[in-house]
Amino acid sequence: MTWKIPASTIDRLSIYMRALDKLGLDGMETVSSLQLAELSGVNSAQLRKDLAYFGQFGTRGRGYEIKSLLQNLRKILGVDKKWKTVLIGIGNLGSALLAYPEFKEEGFEVVGAFDNSFSKVGKKLEGIKIQEIDKVEAFLKIEKIKIGIITTPATVAQEVADSLVKGGVKAILNFAPVSLNVAKGIKVKNVDLSKELESLSYFLTHKKTV
Amino acid sequence: MTWKIPASTIDRLSIYMRALDKLGLDGMETVSSLQLAELSGVNSAQLRKDLAYFGQFGTRGRGYEIKSLLQNLRKILGVDKKWKTVLIGIGNLGSALLAYPEFKEEGFEVVGAFDNSFSKVGKKLEGIKIQEIDKVEAFLKIEKIKIGIITTPATVAQEVADSLVKGGVKAILNFAPVSLNVAKGIKVKNVDLSKELESLSYFLTHKKTV
DNA sequence: ATATCCTTGTGAAAAATTTCACAAAGATGA
DNA sequence: TCATCTTTGTGAAATTTTTCACAAGGATAT
Structure with missing residues (x-):
């Protein structure tokens, strides 16, 4: 094995x-x-x-x-145990994921939510207080969190990833449409929603009209 | 070629x-x-x-x-042209996708939104009126839509898929965690968000502690 | 012109993944 | 107990995908 x-x-x-x-x-x-x-x-x-x-x-x-x-x-x-995660970027997609019941059902709990917008910081969502993004590193260390979820715009995704890694995160689920550069030993999974539609578009475009 | x-x-x-x-x-x-x-x-x-x-x-x-x-x-x-899509299931994830700017940027426009909940039907979201789910088939035919997005619970995803196909959809982006059964010639792309976290969990669980 | 440098496009080799096909293990029924 | 049936687990073959490695095309500078 x-x-x-x-x-x-x-x-x-x-x-x-x-x-x-x-x-x-x-x-x-x-x-x-x-x-x-x-x-x-x-x-x-x-x-x-x-x-x-x-x-x-x-x-x-x-x-x-x-x-x-x-x-x-x-x-x-490894989903016989619970995993604590943080979520960075509380826009539409981030908010939806915070409320996504399947995560909790499968043992993944978002325990920290972070954003850089003044208007969002301090508010509560799904029982979780949104914190300033520069608090994330310390939070990760204290809570010993290994999984981070990025739902920020592409432009800031790399620096967010860097913070997560500095905070001790070992695995990142990245929804921003960029390929992140991380140290060896850190695992990144990319989910690019547009990419999925694009592949459908390819299929529709090249399908022979039966 | x-x-x-x-x-x-x-x-x-x-x-x-x-x-x-x-x-x-x-x-x-x-x-x-x-x-x-x-x-x-x-x-x-x-x-x-x-x-x-x-x-x-x-x-x-x-x-x-x-x-x-x-x-x-x-x-x-095939993203040099515009694609009209419908979105079925206006929960948290569905609402987020309705507002997802990248779709529009890449030429995918959600022109129809459907849900089976009385409390949602008739409301407007992102400028789109939410319609009853049994209106979808006719809508697809009139608008000649080829792409459908499913963000319903898993339990109803198959019957929604069936309606989409009956309405003439040729490609489905499925966020429900089930594998859909569709006729040959119909393309399904599955996005299973829990699956992605599970693969990270696997990585974290089996990584040798360096 | 000519020589030099850079970078593509692509056969061939290597590696990875999937499928086949069947022996072996165990269930079931007489 | 024995014969038959079912279905796993797995070598071997087939297929698919990735990587190597380099000839050939074209740019650039002298």
Whole structure:
């Protein structure tokens, strides 16, 4: 279990969790790799291979026990514990993420909110007081926070990232449409909403009109 | 130019555009594949190969003319023209996307907003009146809209997707954490915000403590 | 002109990822 | 207990994607 695991595998583990959640709610107890793969939109061999990176979770002739596989996946992804996060940039998107229930459900809690606008600092949102951005570094150190979420304009995203890293953050979820430069050992995940629409636009533009 | 182009290439084209935008603002006129790749966080051979799928855009010994490469990329991605979209599910995230300036800047305009809550229907947001969800199909047909954005809870996302497809939508940006089932020829892009945090959690959990 | 320098565009090699296909493990029923 | 059926886990093959490495094109300076 010491070799390199593809990022795409990790991405798919989350997708399997969503499908398992649903199956659990439907009252099912076990599921085969074929069913689960179908629900997740992947090849069943791939599903089995993805799981095989981490151990053996199934029973031949029967499939996977849904509850236990879910627990295992949660543990693998590290979402069996709580993560405290901070959110920088309380615009429309930032405010929406503060209120995004799925984060809390998955164990991610935003405990600090920061913005550089006078009109916002001091106000409360979702029970969290918005603080000045130059307070973030100290806050991160005191709270020992490892995850930061950036929802600022692109122009300031790099300096915000620098502050987060100085404060001890090891992983950044970046919604600003820039690629951030960070020290080795810091993980950045970019979510570029326009990019997603652009790829749809590409698809629509180049699709042969059947 | 009729072979299959990797989805990852398309994704990177958007990233190159962001970098080129910035370089343009900085007043630069040309850029080498090495510089642009560095800014975009990719290998320069990969950048050249990505572009090579679509033609020859550079000048040997000099590099790429920024403005013209940008225009070319916009054309390739189909964002040289305007796209009308609808947005279904006007919760926190949906409202934020309605107000997301980058969409409009990139040529994507939300022209219809839909929700199934009595308290929201009829209200105006960002100059757009929120309509009942059962009006969406007719609206799509009249306006000839090809792109739909789903920001509903997961439980209703599939039936919303079905309505969109019935209304003639060919591409869906789905923020609900479910994998949607759609007819062949319809493109779905999933954005699962929790998934992104989960992959960061995985990274933090399995990183060897240096 | 000519020589030198820079940088693209691209075959070929390498690496990574996905899919195939089946032996092995266990379930189920007679 | 034995035969049959189901489904996992996994080597091997196939495919896809990335990276290397360099010939060729064009700029620039003398």
